[in-house]
Amino acid sequence: MSAEIPIARLSDIPPGEGRNFKVEGRCIAIFHTRSGQVFATQPDCPHKGGPLADGLTGGTTIVCPLHERSWDLATGRPVADSDRPLTIYPVRAAADGTLLVGLPAVTSTPA
């Protein structure tokens, strides 16, 4: 796996929400779920480019704010087969609360 890059602190993202960050020239969305997990994905919705960080989370599901399509944050899999999967990135919160993200992308493979 590639080097982990510190990008922010867990407390920068309110629980249940997502925020966009720029890392090494690319933008990624980081989500902090209510249960305390963190996930990183591409920032724009595969459907029509909606800002996923502005979506609604529930469990590990993200719902895009523009047309309410949804994906699993952990795997990048779309809930409906007709959508394309999300690119996801490995991310974790270190003991001191620093968020570390791994690049480059791992793409979820459909089935």
Place this chain on the structure above:
Amino acid sequence: MAKQKLVVVGNGMAGARAVEEVLARGGADMFDIFMFGDEPYGNYNRILLSNVLSGAQDTEEIFLNPLSWYAENGITLHAGARVTDIDRYAKVVIADNGVREHYDRLLIATGSRAFMPPIKGLHGADGSLKPGVFGFRTIDDCNGMIAASAPGRKAVVIGGGLLGLEAARGLMNHGCEVHVVHLAGHLMEQQLDFTGGTILKSGMERMGIAVHLQKSTTEILGEGRVTGLAFKDGTTLDCDLLVVAAGIRPNAEIGHRAGLTVERAIVVDDHMRSVDDRTIYVVGECAQHRGRVYGLVAPLWDQAKVFADHLTGRNIDAAYHGSKLATKLKVMGVELASMGLTETQEERDELVQFVEPKRGIYKKLIVRDGRLVGGILMGDIGKAAYLMQAFDRDSPLPEERLSLLFDIGAPSQKVTIDEMPADAQVCNCNGVTKAAIGTCIAGGAKTTKAVMGATRAGMGCGSCKGLMNEVVAWFLGGAVEEDPSVHYYVPCIPLKKPELVAEVRARNLRSVSAVFRELAGGVEDAQSKPALASLLSVVWRGDYIPEADARFINERAHANIQKDGTFSVVPPMAGGATTPAELRRIAEVAEKYNVPMVKVTGGQRIDLLGVKKEDLPKVWADLGTHSGYAYGKTYRTCKSCVGTDFCRFGLGDSMKLAAQIEDRFKGIDSPHKMKLATTGCPRNCAEALIKDVGAVAIGDGKWEIYVGGAGGSHVRKGDLLCTVGSHEEVLLYAGRFMQLYREEAKYKERTYTWVERVGIERVRAIVMEDSEGIAARLDAAMQESVDAFIDPWKQIIEKGMDRADAAMTATVGSGA
């Protein structure tokens, strides 16, 4: 024994069904299964594309095998990969993305594609269809058509067969002006005779679709994009989009290139095996069996079973003997059943016929030697199940021919289901028999929905749903349960709204996460969050714990999200009244933040569109107003006319009333948005009759209050709630009405749906006559919500938008 490799080319209705049949015979232990599909999805029900196009269903709803199904069954799916070649000597298939897969057994199920007749101008310079031209075969075709259609656009469909008419219906639903251009002398000549086609044509014309028969298209006009059609008779027809539904062509080229015998499609034997290669099977629309190629789903279910029996060795004598085609369809709302011949062919053929053109009813049967060889039923297909069965089984018909067409002396439906043999098919699309439904119910299913989910009955064209319901009810002895979740406030908590409110109060739940924890077993559901947040704010007024993540982005950012992720900002402007100073300030803000569009809204306000998220707090601060609430599920705005100040017809001070309404109700949360208006006379310039709440001055200081009006996607004149004598009374009764709506309506239910659901009489009784003794409580609750108003813009400006939000592109890391 080592497993063999089964490779399937084509992941459509036949291919996926064939694999299901293999799995049902224990095939997973015998084969590693690999599938290739040209379309980048799992397998979906192609028949339902008609519903997707008409807007009745979402693409999400029509999937039969979602991607997870493949994973769960250990099948490797190459979705979005088109197989270009089969190397029969190396036993390898090669896909356009470079994937190669070895096979021991190969199944070709590539189906068909839309046939594009050789008409000049159909294709652009690059060989692809000219922009604006569509086939009707795939999800992508549907999405393309939907994107291209809009109210007032002119759409032409070439082809008056089943597909063409379905396309016409769908496009009409999108508001297009629709023309059907057909080469033959009557519509649906495959299934109907001249009389039937003519009745159908007048039905379509009544619905506003223009039908042009015996029209031969010679050229598609338009340079970059389609603009019209030219016909052989010299006439032309303009259009904005064109759907070509002129038939289908089997995707058989792949067999041809591999050296298999191909006539109209790939030729197979009775085991559904290519006549040239014992390791290659073919099913579906790309197969030709005994000279016939099928274009409906029923035959391919039988083919899939024969293939699976033979492949797995379950029955190596399994043989397909061809199918007799009988279909039940709903075309443009007309119910239709068609089987076998449409015209008599031999001297001895007997014709039994009934026509009632005025009601669109037509029944025609062709009887040969006492057996049914053809039939058409239109408008009334009550006898279809019986006739289709008689046709399929070649069973002798009763001497009394009249009883074939009508239920004389009406033996009830109950009797017919009693008499229906166990193996009679209820759902022809998915091949589900009466017995299969019985087994499913014996296994515990108690609702029609559960039976549909388990057997797929009724999930094809949907025309059997009525019969399905009756069969289910018959098995359950009438004890069908309705799926209860439709009445829940949110799907994840099994409570109706009043029960949920009571629970929330009893357990003192003051945040959305507390509700999930206590009432939903700790399982969060994203889509339920905003509904719960809205409910809490109504129950607890100001006194609950707001959780931003439970709110839709508009209510989190206090602005309206746009398609590009920017926001629109609408400062308040009660009744549309403003001042030069206010306008100047708005103009300055627009310039300072490079707002790309400034637009007057339908609610008489000014919309600043295209504001970046990180600029929002600064824009609000510079505007210096409270929030205009143009984004939430809340009270939105109150339009008004100039009323008495300047208008020579004005009877009441509508501007002042609008300002009072706005001042009182601004920001009030509700199940859906509430748009209000006041007008100073019954000329109704501010459209108060089509608002959620509207007040109309009628003179002598009197106001009429209308509620439940709508002037958007749905148009409805509001119901008169009452006539009152002062502004204060308008505020009182409008407020009481709104509070009742806030407490009772489902989330996202507009007042016009709610008023219709519960009835204006009941609303009037509660609000005006206090029939339930809750008026005082409603008024107090509304007052508390009014008192709890906090301006979200001001709050955020004071706090400073949270750090990460403002630094939406916080740059971290090296080498950026």
